[in-house]
Amino acid sequence: MKLHPTPESPTLVMHNMASLRETAGQPVIKFGFGQSPFPPPTIVIEALRDNAHRHDYTPVAGIPALRQAVAAHHKQFDLIDCTDKNVLISAGSKALLYAAMAAFQNAAVIIPAPAWVSYGPQAELIGHEIVPLPRMAGKDWRIMPDDLQRAAEQCSAGRDKILIFNAPGNPDGICYTAEELQALAEVARKNDMLIISDEIYGRLHFDDAHISMARFYPEKTVVTSGLSKWGGAGGWRLGTAVVPEGLSGLRDAMLGILSEIVSCAPTPIQMAALTAYQDSPEMRDALARRRSILKAVGTHSYEVLTSAGIGCTKPEGGFYCFVDFMPMQDVFAKRGIKDSYGLCEILLQETGVALLAGQAFGMAPDYLSARLAFVDFDGRAALDAAKSETVDAAFLQKYCGKTCQGLAAIKTWLEGLK
Ligand SMILES: Cc1ncc(COP(=O)(O)O)c(C=O)c1O
The missing domain is CATH 3.90.1150.10 (Aspartate Aminotransferase, domain 1)
Structure with missing residues (x-):
């Protein structure tokens, strides 16, 4: 074997x-x-209890009402211009990150170091080229535009380039200013990269001041998030992705992959997430x-x-x-x-x-x-x-x-x- x-x-x-x-x-x-x-917040646990009897599969992309609520949430808090059509729900954002990468054939994936433990193994499993993007203590552990440009130049010719970005960060808790995001977005645009922006800790910005990468590079940023961190519900497995309007081919490819490996996020959990995604007191x-x-x-x-x-x-x-x-x-x-x-x-x-x-x-x-x-x-x-x-x-x-x-x-x- x-x-x-x-x-x-x-x-x-x-x-x-x-x-x-x-x-x-x-x-x-x-x-x-x-x-x-x-x-998880009490009202969310109660919503799960009330929906425990639901056992049917949902559409692969998720329950329409939840997709609408997720779109409204990202519009309100992250100023992302999106609708339910841009939203995919799945069993954890890990599955969505995988699907976003697996949708490409022979891409070059730029992965910062340090970065969350699963990006590299996922890209490797898919068979993509991995291009490391070092982050250094001397630069306050931030991704620098020059370093990103250098990484872009290291990607093999002819491959789609994907940058994995994550803030607030795991393993570092670092957040970027609007100016820093803008500078990185410019490099990404110049090199025609896709950015997968993992914003799963966004709602846990200590001062409630998360800034999404999608504000600066809306045309080619896929934002992933979900209930695992701010909802305290890692074991519930509810992840979300917002895919830009102009990337409907990518969205469809992700949907196809998810349909083969996950089918849908658990139905009662999606119903509970509907409560979590309402902007209630x-x-x-x-x-x-x-x-x-x-x-x-x-x-x-x-x-x-x-x-x-x-x-x-x-x-x-x-x-x-x-x-x-x-x-x-x-x-x-x-x-x-x-x-x-x-x-x-x-x-x-x-x-x-x-x-x-x-x-x-x-x-x-x-x-x-x-x-x-x-x-x-x-x-x-x-x-x-x-x-x-x-x-x-x-x-x-x-x-x-x-x-x-x-x-x-x-x-x-x-x-x-x-
Ligand atoms: C940065 C980051 N992204 C993604 C995930 C995966 O989250 P999910 O539970 O939505 O699959 C984690 C979980 O530890 C994480 O820390």
Whole structure:
């Protein structure tokens, strides 16, 4: 048999290692797995309960009313000019990202490093050429227009070019300004690229100020999102894509692929999503509380880690910061730690804190880095408390204590190594 080399996702491997430790009775602080700490909003759970009896398949593109609601949502919050005809719903945005790439034959896919763990393996499975686009600490981990141009020039001639873009970012929490997006859009336009803009953390911009790439490159940007992150419903599997009007061929090709591999997103979940996508006072309040807690935890994470003498992206949205241990490279070398997997393993053994190694995000193995998902706290309790209490330092210690402990443990460990 000649099989594709598709090892288990490194995110899950780390999660399993941490779980094994826990089963052996040793405490673990789980900063490795990027799952929302919050449950779905109550009105959305109630909508799911009310629709549990629905069992028919839906159209592959999704229930028309949901597609309309998703289009209205992106129009209102992201200023994307779209209608239900531009929207595809499927079982998670992962399936839509795959379908968008698989719709092309022999494309060149430009993938930033670091980037979320699944873009590369998806492009590889499809058989596309992969062109890495390095992001660097010295450039604040941002994609620079010059670097994007260089990557475009590295794509083999005759191939369609696809840029994978993601902000707020996983693994970094980085968001881009309108000017930065505009500059990247200009390079994309000049090189006739398709941008797949993964905006799944968009509604979790800490200041509710997400800016979509589609505003600057509307003609060739596919925006993906869904309920997994802001809706706290990763296991429900509800993803969305907005495909520009002028790319109806791409939309149809995606639909064809989805019809062969997924059929449709689960019907009761689509009905629940209809409630999540309504701009109701309940949803606004639910999202505002989630954002304020994440902003406080994300900012605290950044402050603790940078005060320990290592680098860290300053998250502006989502659940993550990207930690750069290279300022302590010599100290680690003395302990025989030479790669990011080794670093995460020793950190887990000596502190009980689980991070996910930078290597999983496409960084060179010897670049000592890791993603920290600041989500190991009881999201339900924190949400309830945020109804009546101010989200400040005391709140964090009280309701996000485990996360604070984990951060403090990393700092103490690093100081002990020096
Ligand atoms: C950046 C990013 N994109 C996409 C996904 C996949 O989301 P979904 O649950 O919609 O498939 C994730 C999930 O971790 C993610 O972090």
